[in-house]
Amino acid sequence: MNLLNIDSMLRYLYNEMSAEESQSFMRMINGNAAMMEQFAEMKEGMDLLNSLLLSPSPRSVDRIMAYAAV
Numbered sequence: 001m002n003l004l005n006i007d008s009m010l011r012y013l014y015n016e017m018s019a020e021e022s023q024s025f026m027r028m029i030n031g032n033a034a035m036m037e038q039f040a041e042m043k044e045g046m047d048l049l050n051s052l053l054l055s056p057s058p059r060s061v062d063r064i065m066a067y068a069a070v
Contacts (some may be wrong), residue, residue, distance in 0.1 A: 009039050011045050 011017050012025050029035040056064075 005035060005038070006042075009042050011041075013043060 008025055009029075012022060017025060029039050038052075
């Protein structure tokens with residue numbers, strides 16, 4: 001997988017392509033099983049990251065608030 005394809009996949013996943021580019025990209029990967037597999041893995045990873053609920057520790061919040069009060 002070359003960097004250009006990876007860049008295109010990321011641009012598509014982050015909605016950074018025009019509608020025309022998106023259609024062209026999907027045509028390109030639909031015709032290539034290896035690229036489709038790589039894209040599916042990237043999308044799954046992105047979906048997993050987006051599903052995580054992250055919050056700072058209480059200690060971090062306290063430190064930020066103490067710094068802001070100065």
